[in-house]
Amino acid sequence: MPNSTAAPLLGQSLSELSDWVEAQGQPAYRGKQLHNWIYDKGARSLGDITVFPKKWREQVCEAAAGGVGFIGRSQIAKRAVANDDTVKYLLKMADGQIVETVGIPTEKRLTVCVSSQVGCPMACDFCATGKGGFTRNLATHEIIDQVLTVQEDFDRRVSHIVFMGMGEPLLNSKNVVAAVRSLNEDVGIGQRNITISTVGLPGYIRRLGELKLQATLAVSLHASNQPLRERLIPSAAQYPIAELFDECRNYVKQTGRRISFEYLLLAELNDWPEHADELAEHLRGFQSHVNLIPYNPIVEVDYKRPDSSRVSGFKRALEDRHIAVSVRYSRGLDVDAACGQLRASELQKLAEA
Numbered sequence: 001m002p003n004s005t006a007a008p009l010l011g012q013s014l015s016e017l018s019d020w021v022e023a024q025g026q027p028a029y030r031g032k033q034l035h036n037w038i039y040d041k042g043a044r045s046l047g048d049i050t051v052f053p054k055k056w057r058e059q060v061c062e063a064a065a066g067g068v069g070f071i072g073r074s075q076i077a078k079r080a081v082a083n084d085d086t087v088k089y090l091l092k093m094a095d096g097q098i099v100e101t102v103g104i105p106t107e108k109r110l111t112v113c114v115s116s117q118v119g120c121p122m123a124c125d126f127c128a129t130g131k132g133g134f135t136r137n138l139a140t141h142e143i144i145d146q147v148l149t150v151q152e153d154f155d156r157r158v159s160h161i162v163f164m165g166m167g168e169p170l171l172n173s174k175n176v177v178a179a180v181r182s183l184n185e186d187v188g189i190g191q192r193n194i195t196i197s198t199v200g201l202p203g204y205i206r207r208l209g210e211l212k213l214q215a216t217l218a219v220s221l222h223a224s225n226q227p228l229r230e231r232l233i234p235s236a237a238q239y240p241i242a243e244l245f246d247e248c249r250n251y252v253k254q255t256g257r258r259i260s261f262e263y264l265l266l267a268e269l270n271d272w273p274e275h276a277d278e279l280a281e282h283l284r285g286f287q288s289h290v291n292l293i294p295y296n297p298i299v300e301v302d303y304k305r306p307d308s309s310r311v312s313g314f315k316r317a318l319e320d321r322h323i324a325v326s327v328r329y330s331r332g333l334d335v336d337a338a339c340g341q342l343r344a345s346e347l348q349k350l351a352e353a
C-alpha cells in the first residue's frame with residue numbers, strides 16, 4: 001500500500017508531473033511522457049512506461065512499493081453486464097475498499113456514473129447506498145481512476161460523466177472539484193459533459209457556485225414541499241426547501257448555467273397532479289430542467305414505481321406549466337446498477353473475500 005505522504009501521480013497536472021520527474025533527477029520532458037502514459041495510455045505502474053530508461057524504471061518501481069511514484073489505479077474486482085449493455089464494475093482501491101462504477105453506452109455517448117464516497121452518510125430512505133452507512137471519502141485519483149477504467153474496458157473514449165454513483169459529492173467537494181479539473185484538463189472531457197448531482201446541503205451549492213465551474217449541477221429534489229422532502233430525505237430537515245431554491249437561483253447567477261432538478265417518482269406519494277403544480281410554481285421563470293426518475297425498487301422499503309401513464313401524466317402537467325422536463329428511465333436495472341441500487345453491504349462482503 002502506498003504511504004500517505006506521497007501523493008499518487010494520477011490527478012496531477014502536466015506541470016506537477018514535470019516537477020515530480022525533475023525531483024527524481026530526470027529531464028522535464030519526461031513529465032510530458034509521464035502525463036501521456038498515465039492519462040492516455042493507462043499506465044498502471046511506472047514499470048509499464050517503456051519510453052523511460054530501464055534503469056530508472058527499476059529504481060522508481062522499487063520506490064513505488066513505498067508509495068513514491070504510485071500511480072493510483074484500482075483493480076476490477078467484479079464486472080457485470082446488463083441486458084442493455086450497461087456495465088457495472090466493483091473496483092478495489094489500494095486499501096481494499098470497494099466502490100461501484102457504471103459504464104453506460106449509447107450509440108453517441110459513453111457515460112460513466114462515478115462514485116464520490118465509499119458508502120454515503122445521507123441515509124435517503126429510497127436509496128440502497130444510504131442503507132449501508134458511510135465509510136470514507138474517495139481521493140481525487142480514485143475518482144479519476146473510475147473513468148479511465150471504463151474507458152479502457154470499453155476501448156472507447158468516455159464522453160460524459162455523472163457523479164450519481166455512491167456518495168454525496170458535495171461532502172467531498174475538494175476531491176470532487178480536483179477530479180473534475182483533472183478529468184477536464186488531463187483526460188480531455190468537456191466540463192459541460194460532467195454533471196455533479198447533490199442532495200443539497202446548506203451553503204454547499206453557494207460555495208460550489210463561487211468556483212464558477214462549467215460542469216452541470218443536478219439537485220436531487222424529489223419533493224415539491226418541505227414535509228414531503230423531509231420524509232424522504234432526513235437531512236432536508238436542516239435545509240428548508242425555500243433556502244435550497246434560493247441557493248440554486250443564486251448558483252444560476254454565479255455560473256450562468258442552468259440547473260437540473262432530479263425528481264424521483266414514487267407511486268401515490270409524490271406523483272399527484274398537485275405535486276406537479278407545486279413544483280411548477282417553485283420553478284416558474286427559473287433556468288432549469290426537471291429530470292423525472294421513476295423509482296427503482298430496493299428491498300429495504302416498499303415504495304412503488306408509478307406506471308407509465310402516471311409518469312407521463314406528471315410530465316404533461318409540468319409541460320402544461322412550461323417547465324422543461326424529461327423522463328429518465330435508469331439503465332442497468334437487472335444487475336442492480338441503476339440509480340439508487342448501489343449497495344454498500346454487498347461490496348463489503350466482496351472486499352473481505
Ligand code: SAH
Nearest residue numbers: 127164167168197198199220262296339340
Ligand atoms: N448523493 C447524490 C448523488 C447520488 S444518487 C444525490 O443525492 O444526488 C444519484 C441519483 O439517484 C439521485 O438523484 C438519487 O436521489 C437517485 N436515486 C436514489 N435512489 C434511487 C432509487 N431507488 N430509484 C431511482 N433513483 C434513485
